[in-house]
Amino acid sequence: MRDLGLVAGSCGGLDTRFAAELVKPATERGWRPAITLTPTAHRWLESTGGLADVAAATDLPVRSVSRLPGEPRPHPDPSVFLFAPASANSVAKLALGIADNQALTVLGDVLGAPGITIVVAYQIQDTRVHHPAWQRHLDTLAGAGVTLHRLDIGRPWTEALDLLP
Numbered sequence: 030m031r032d033l034g035l036v037a038g039s040c041g042g043l044d045t046r047f048a049a050e051l052v053k054p055a056t057e058r059g060w061r062p063a064i065t066l067t068p069t070a071h072r073w074l075e076s077t078g079g080l081a082d083v084a085a086a087t088d089l090p091v092r093s094v095s096r097l098p099g100e101p102r103p104h105p106d107p108s109v110f111l112f113a114p115a116s117a118n119s120v121a122k123l124a125l126g127i128a129d130n131q132a133l134t135v136l137g138d139v140l141g142a143p144g145i146t147i148v149v150a151y152q153i154q155d156t157r158v159h160h161p162a163w164q165r166h167l168d169t170l171a172g173a174g175v176t177l178h179r180l181d182i183g184r185p186w187t188e189a190l191d192l193l194p
Contacts, residue, residue, distance in 0.1 A: 113150035
């Protein structure tokens with residue numbers, strides 16, 4: 030199995046679609062998910078009972094906070110990352126280099142690094158695309174070698190897995 034850094038933010042459908050359409054299919058395709066959630070995504074999955082399904086699909090701990098000094102690293106160093114679902118807020122922070130949670134730290138540490146593949150599959154309100162900074166954020170990430178994919182309502186999230194090498 031190949032290690033996949035699977036990062037998720039708090040977006041609609043996270044509680045019902047993340048495990049069913051990303052985590053489990055990733056393992057079926059031969060990936061070993063090293064899952065890191067934004068703090069809000071962790072709270073959402075915990076409150077809906079979905080965290081147990083996510084944790085059951087990997088032999089690694091599901092992370093949402095940084096480790097303490099002296100604690101062992103809970104995840105390997107994958108060369109492939111999928112950030113899905115990614116909120117507009119998290120996309121903007123990643124593009125600006127803001128790493129204010131463990132999920133963005135994991136991605137920010139490898140963004141633009143040679144030999145690292147990052148796919149960002151984001152959800153966005155139709156009105157958000159008109160924000161003057163939105164396209165610049167996408168352009169910044171694309172310029173760093175990130176593959177971008179919009180998760181459209183009604184389309185399977187497994188489409189994002191098809192973008193992995």
